[in-house]
Amino acid sequence: MSKNKKNIVTLTGVGKSFGAVKALQNVQLEISTGECIGLVGHNGAGKSTLMNILAGTLTPTKGEINVSQVAQDQLYNVAIAHQQGIRCVFQELSLCPNLTVTENTRVMHASLQGWGWRKKAGALIIDMLDEIFPGHGISIKALIDDLSLSQRQMVEIARAFSITDTQLRIVILDEPTSSLDAVVADQLLQHIRRFVSRGGACVLISHMLEEILSSCDRIVVMRDGTVVAEKNATDFNRDSLVAAMGSMAREYQHDANDDAASKRQGTALINCAPKLQHDEQQLRVYKGEIVGLAGLAGQGQTEMLVQLFSPQKSMAFVAGDRQSDGIFPLWSIAENITIGSMRNLLRKFLLDKNSAAALASHWQQKIAIRSPDLNHNILSLSGGNQQKALFARALASNAQTVLMDDPMRGVDIGTKQDVYDMIRAEADNGRTFLWYTTEFDELKHCDHVYVFRNGEIVADIPKTQMNEQRILQASFKASAA
Amino acid sequence: DTSDKKIALSNNYAGNSWRQAMLNSWQKNGQQAVADGVIGAADAFTTAENQVTEQAAQIQNMILQGYDAIVINAASPDALNGAVQQACDAGIIVVSFDGIVTAPCAWRIAVDFAAMGQSQIDYLNEKLPKGGNLLEIRGLAGVFVDDEISAGIHTGVKESGKFKITGSVHGDWAQDVAQKAVAGILPSLPEIAAVVTQGGDGYGAAQAFKAAGRPVPLIIMGNRQDELLWWKEQKDANGYETMSVSIAPGVSTLAFWVAQQILDGKTVAKDLVVPFLRVDQHDLEEKLAKTEKGGVANVEYSLIDAKKFLAEM
Amino acid sequence: MTLSPRMFRSLLPAMSLSVILIAIFYLQPRTMSYFGLNLLLNLALPIAFATLAQMCIITVNDLDLGIGGFVGVVACIGATLLNDSPLLGVLALLGCIASYAALGALIHLRQLPSIVVTLGMSFFWLGLALMILPRPGGSAPQWLHAIMTFKTPYIPFTIIALSVVALLVHWMLKVSAYGTILRGAGGNPSSVERAGWSLLKTKVTMYALAGCFGVLAGLTLVGLTTSGDANIALRYTLLTIAGVILGGGEFVGGRISPIGAVLGAVTLTLTGSFLAFLHISPDWQIGAQGGILILVLALRAIINRAETR
Amino acid sequence: MHSISSLFHHTLAKPWIWAFIGAFAVWLATIIFTGGQGAGQMLTAALSFATFSVIVGIGQMFVISLGPGNIDLSIPANITLAGVVSMKLMDSHNEMILLGLGAALLSGLAVGIFNYTLIRLLRIPPIIATMSSSFLILSTAIAYGRGLKIKPPAALAEFTTTHIYGVPLLAICIVVLAFILGVMLHRTVFGQSILAIGQNPRAAKFAGISVEYVRFCTYLLCALLASLCGYLLAGFSGGASLNMGTEYLLASIAVVVIGGTSVAGGFSNLPGIWGAALFMFLLVTMLNTFGLSAGLRLMLTGIIIVGVIILSTRSKQPS
């Protein structure tokens, strides 16, 4: 590292457990002025947890945080982090939807008060928005409720970069580009470079490896709660980065007698267009197929699934946002699994407890849900295992079609492989799957892929013609053109 | 001549049989008076839940509507004085009855509730020379009628010296609440010689005694048809004796005529006392026959009755 | 500039108030005067204060089922202690506010459901009021009555007071810097906490504020009625909830409007008068109150639906 | 030894146990005060009156279980209307008993449909929708019944007041009804759907539950139970009066939450309602027996209720 860089933060031996789950183990991280660090790793690797610790919103179970060479004690919290100039844009949006853009700026800055605070806050945020995202079209008087997802993200980013009386030294960006389009994402990356060149420091978390490779000085790779590689960005290329991230890149084995094309015959099970579709393009799904919905995040895929979903037509739904769309938090694991199959468990008018228990334990074995007792509360499971329970709920029902809304969020690699295999097996038995995913690797498991952009289907790709290039091109039509 | 004068009734609660009977009497009498050309209008207004503020607003609206007289059954004796004063200031005659107001400018057709309570003890003194334990069923806590009647009962008990109030519950003037409260406290009470009530709770009390398998004591009734009927049945079967006392709902008609007389230019004393309506062993059958099924024993006043009443004061 | 549905909705409380006011003016032209407006509106002041108290609680996603009883307690203190020994009276009122703040702390720290706690407290308040004033009576301090019957030139005192209070609370919650945090704590508590604010403090502040408004409601009420009564304000509990919603507030998410709440409270007060001027049969006078509420809220629903389209 | 203490802790962890403990403690305090007199009779009385709170409490519990914001404030008016309608129709004739029951339930049905229409079609928050409708219902009862108190048929009065060895017949019937409804809650698709919606309505929708249909049925059920209560209560207390439902506004909510049902929805506790109803009755009885003034009685009621809530929420937390 060059001499003019000054160390701001050092994390040593940081560990964090949530009950039995060890989210972080013995992590070292140094952040200095004038550098942008890329943090990558599989889902659930512990990136967000680590950044939450740095931002002061989580207390580590082990390890030490040094800010400006001063060791912080257990009382290290958000307020201290703010004083030290450490800010964070969290993975889930954290703006108050009932407040305006200006008011949300105030929430971040305790010093914005007294007469005329509104004017100061408004000027602060609009200047920053104009600087980072020229042409953003956001009114500072608008309620967050009234903004689109990507506008909210822009506000939150601009808010994190805004400066009042306290210094700003480190900005942590946890998947900031997941809901931004390519142009805006590029504006952000340019701003990060400007910020860094002025002596600030950034930590950028992203699953879009190109961004990381192009914008970061140094890349830290995490796997299963530990740092597994740390090198200058120039020392990585895409392949070596993927390799460093580990088992992520296990190649999907094609069956020799793959009959994807042969399934596309007869009448389609589903024949439907997205609400915003301008042309004749239709989403067609045939029995026994696995159909992928691809594209960038939030381009209307979830809306498509919700539009299609109707339990009367023998459909089940696997939610990706399990906290808000999937889990029944007061119930046991068994109850969470069997709620989807209630009608099959009726003896006369009553639910049969024994068959329910049998059904639940059948699926526990089949899908390997790691729990000593299915009567334990669902929240006692790790996130990945909760997701498995949701899969079990859908598969245990006799629904012929399963809609999956980016269902692999927070699922670890091992599980993913299991689930991929199971989906394939079920499809071979005649079930139909609609699968929205943002990861290219998962699309390889699909028989047919529809790429979404701005709520429309922009490409219709059969398995044989599928490659990452094509999907990326379709996803980014605007920038590619 | 009052044929172009308008009178309004301000009522604050309509949720029990007494109030319904009171409104009914008013309605009947008022319509007749309007038809006869004695008065220009006799409108009734009622609010829901016995709330001072709503009744105050109601009175203020009546001022705005230009009534010449307002007849009030008030939710609170003092708390409406503000609104009543405003009405008086606007030159409106205010006559209160049953629930009276203390504003000096208003007329009061009062029932001596304390005397009503005391009369129960006087009766018991006669009937139960040996004295004994009493159970008291009160009305709604914090309402002045409840306080007055109870005070009368307690004074009576103190003066007599023969009785002891061993239990006192609030029945909220609602039959089922009274029944519930009595049933709860009854097991813990010694033998009860009599039950003193505030009206309308007698039947519920009798039920509770019956349900507990205890001998039914002397229960003072409250003039309701079901109470009188029960009393009659007991009387025929085993010579049960008691008395029944309450204020007649028809006192609203008296208030109406008093207001009319004042509008007509008669001088009327500010404080009038109306006797409560009492049913005794000897006139039970007669009063019961005159009472509507499910209603309350009633006395309504005609103009002539009212004039006679005023002359006697 | 076109009228967006959101703006339309924020104007709705004012519009429903105007509609009902115009209807009243039409039915009874005499109300269209200094004297008339004064009579029509002066009882709206205590209800408006109580509604603001309820609104403070709703801001932090709670609900207060005990506010009516609390206002009753204050009215009883106002008619007794405050008159007889002013110092003791003021101390008692401060105690009332402090106990509300403590309630907020208890609810936050033990994560208790506010509905249940305030329901239990409603019994407590009524009992306390009965202890202070077992039968209606007492009398309000002279100065309080004088304030409440003060005759301001041109515009009735009530209207001035209502406007000042609405604007003041609007400033406190919607304009001031800390008010923003308080509303934010209702909108997204974890985001406010992540920005370094104490949620305990916001909750206690809001409950204490509710206590203050409850005290003001009780005092203005007793100033108008001149004497106390334990049962005086029991109906306020439901009225205030309706007032907040009528004023454009929502049960969750920190979406509240102080001006709207005051307008809502006034609208509710006026519906009673409106019905009185309509000469409905006494049997249906009670039902008509429900009918009017439904009408006004249904209008909201239609506009909301237009907004989601 | 260890298993006994773990059983003990397990039982203590049940949120409804506090209502029964409270009821027992209050009962004990009362009979200690009276020197043991009337212990049994007090329980008999408690059972007869708790029955009515339980009927409406169960309905309210189903509604509250649907999740935050769901509550039925029209129960008192509904009770009154059903009582008035059925008593007037039966006009004290024994042979009309079933017809009267039908009429009561029909009025409940109408109320339920009306409430849900306001909630669903007009998007009025349930708390205000049911409050507004209660005014209309009460007016209907006034206009229809004119406040006259008509005696119930003798057979109905007999049925509602009969005891078998000190246990009210009606209480036995309602225990059976409560048991059936409990089975319905835990063992039928409908019951499980209510609990699922109460925990997470979005997830319930994605799990294939028809959320609005279940909500409709729940409000209907609550209204039907309230009207049943009105019918029985009028029979029990010698006729319907216009204020007969008033005290069930707070009572129905109180027995539900003291009984251990979560106001946040998704967790219902039926046995707890019995405990809470007995507790509420015995609490009033205890304070009456102590001869305290009305003010002190109400204050203690409030303090004890809040105390029970604090105790029961703490016992839930460690799990």
Ligand SMILES: Nc1ncnc2c1ncn2[C@@H]1O[C@H](COP(=O)(O)OP(=O)(O)OP(=O)(O)O)[C@@H](O)[C@H]1O
């Ligand atoms: N509050 C929590 N309680 C229990 N477990 C948690 C909690 N937060 C995170 N975890 C677990 O800790 C692990 C690390 O999670 P973290 O959110 O840091 O992953 P991540 O690397 O940010 O993943 P992603 O790329 O999906 O954002 C996961 O296994 C997750 O399930």
Ligand SMILES: Nc1ncnc2c1ncn2[C@@H]1O[C@H](COP(=O)(O)OP(=O)(O)OP(=O)(O)O)[C@@H](O)[C@H]1O
């Ligand atoms: N809920 C109430 N609020 C205020 N005053 C009441 C109430 N109920 C009765 N009163 C008053 O009590 C007095 C006597 O009424 P009484 O008790 O005889 O009838 P009631 O018992 O209330 O009627 P019922 O029991 O038939 O419904 C009257 O002055 C009446 O105005």
Ligand SMILES: [Mg+2]
């Ligand atoms: Mg993350």
Ligand SMILES: [Mg+2]
């Ligand atoms: Mg009565």
